[in-house]
Amino acid sequence: MGTLRFSKRITGLSAFLIGLSVGGMFGWNPDLRAAEVTVSGTETVIFDSDVTGCDNHHLPDSPARAFRNNQGKMVLFAPNFQNRAFVGYGFNSLKPDCDSRFKAAGKAVPELLDDRTWLQAIYTRDGRDVYALGSASFMPYRHDMPCKGRTKRTDCWINGLVTLKSSDGGKTFDYLGNPPRHAPFPPPEPYRDDRKRAPSYVTVTNIISWQNYYYAIVWRRADNWEESRNCLVRAPIDDPKRWDVWNGSGFELAATLTDQGWSALETECARVGPVGVSSIRGLVRHEGSNSFITVYLHRIRKKGEPDIAGFFYSSSTDLKNWSEPKLLYRQPLQRDAAEGETFSAYPSIIDEDSTDRLFGTVDDEASLVFVRLVPKPYKDRWRVPRQLIRVPISIKEY
Template sequence: MSRAGRWVSLAFGLVAASGSLAAPLPPVPDVRFAGPPTLMFDPAHDGCDGNDVPDAPARVFRRADGVLVMFGLHYTNHPLIGPKLDGLKIECRSALLAHGNPDPAAYDDRSWIAATWTRDGRAVDALVHHEFQANEHPGRCRFPGYMQCWFNTVLGVHSADGGRSFIKGDAPVVASAPFRQEVGQGRHRGFFNPSNIVSDGLFFYALASTTGWDGQEGGVCLFRTDRPDVPGSWRAFDGTGFTARFGDPYRGAASRDARCSTIAPFPAPVGSLVRQRGSGVWFAVFQASADANRFPVGGFYVATSRDLLHWSEPRLLLAGATNYDDPCRAGGRLLAYPALIDPDARGRNFDDVGPRATLLFASLRVDGCTITSDRTLLGRPVDLAIQR
């Protein structure tokens, strides 16, 4: 890295760590489609089984042998692999098996590989969206509904074989609510849906959502580590520094005093983060339901930042009902799981973009009021710019 590049990274680290420097003003995004959507993956023709449906934002990295690996399907965690982004094929083997364990302390219920990071294409660290679906385990929840019994935790796992298989260690928790899953919880609880992992050259970052609890606001929080291979090393930004630790409540590592500062303008999980080559600006893509405030219509939005903490007002990229909306009113299909990926990214983890990227997203068919497993993965070119 050049001296100038090191200074930019150092300055970013100082701003994020201490808030002692003036916050950089976020630029205004200027994003627009540069072509029609194309079909990237159709489970009906290309899947291994009924679980191979888009169910998370796409994550891509380049293995040491040059092959691309993508995760973003269901909890069976079958990867898509191939020589280029528009030539990926599914492999009918699970890279991470979870066993529906009825013990919430085992963190071995439904697990999605939600983010990956590799330095060399061989050793790969990943963040896992883990759901303890207590409604599926007799005696674990007194309510019948999925959302009333849903307890989420972000876990860390590791692969030593280029992402072919991942192992969960003895201390896997990256972020947990500071209390244990309760039979009478009555609502969605915990941390969930991490973004992809990005790096400024000094540290590694990811955004993760929380439903909140007494003393903790619900929203999106920024996490940081210098050791992505150590799950317990992640700390959340608390408003002044990266000091908030959300450890394992089953192993005495949880603190009720930990708080993270939620970040505007994100109303819900961020689909992906990418940094633009040349400008150094971060772009975040996410979905939102219509409201009376920032989001006049539902759909995919984009916001920009210079430091990952202070973000622009969102700009609409694609209007439409999302899987955050009432499916009974969707009228056919929903949008979900947006991610920006540059097929010509220079980094092994596809966290950088040029002036153009591909928006990968899922289209979900609705039958009456039910979101079905009839889903496809689409790609559409997007021009990314900022208003100077």
């Protein structure tokens, strides 16, 4: 699930300057750049919902995530709440599978977090027993429930991160723990119908393995833009029954898995990356330099000049201190698009030749994968088909 929105409270150059002034406090080192990433080829369409979509609802709505199953095949998700997958041996052979691999129950109970769920991060050691973190949302508009002062359907939306498990190579998933005990990262505060912007754990990057831990970056939305932040989390590879969060000085226990499900603690995570960057979408490790690369939506605004908007990246050697945003691929974002105009979202980085089962590593050649939304007129309104696009990129040690 994605957050296709930008707050007008702090954007562009103002956010960039704030991040620069407090960068050391928030895990941003403007002088650090461990890897340099550039586009090295032309776009290829992996999937077009108007051409090979299973039905009108088959619309990529999250960054691409992939793993290699126990048959050696690439299984790639870029799902909406129906959580369909693409299967093949690489990008050129991926085919859509029309079966829903998981669908939440659609319950009108915000505390359960069982309304709609998007698979967003995969971890597996053998390709058969497959685990996932999912973005679980509750939006009251779907159930005709009240929301004070609602002006858009996402008002009063609340979100948490939940766990799922598959025992058949990712063909079907079930919650790991019964709702609401399926959430190692539940909403930080209870649901209220008089609060339009609820504190939430909204999205999570893909998971990478490094030094005996699984790592990911989660987006912790606050009730204001300035305090919203990207946070580093990890779980032990050999027994991922706990999740820790980085608190700025060390990792702190956030949740443990019990026989009754997840027991989540009240924790606060530290910001990683600069102020003014919205949710980080992709995370990989470049094997040549043993450095990490993130990719995300961003814009730079300079007085008297057009905005520079699109997909940006940062790099790091320790997952905590990150370089300043650098443009990777200029693209129109949703706020740039007038009615009927195309825009792009949900970037990630995948190396189809990665020897890592989670595709969490890249060599010097990989792909930027993203979703393009292509509005088309339909009767007296617009419908919005979507394409899954990949672009070759080159990575070198800086």
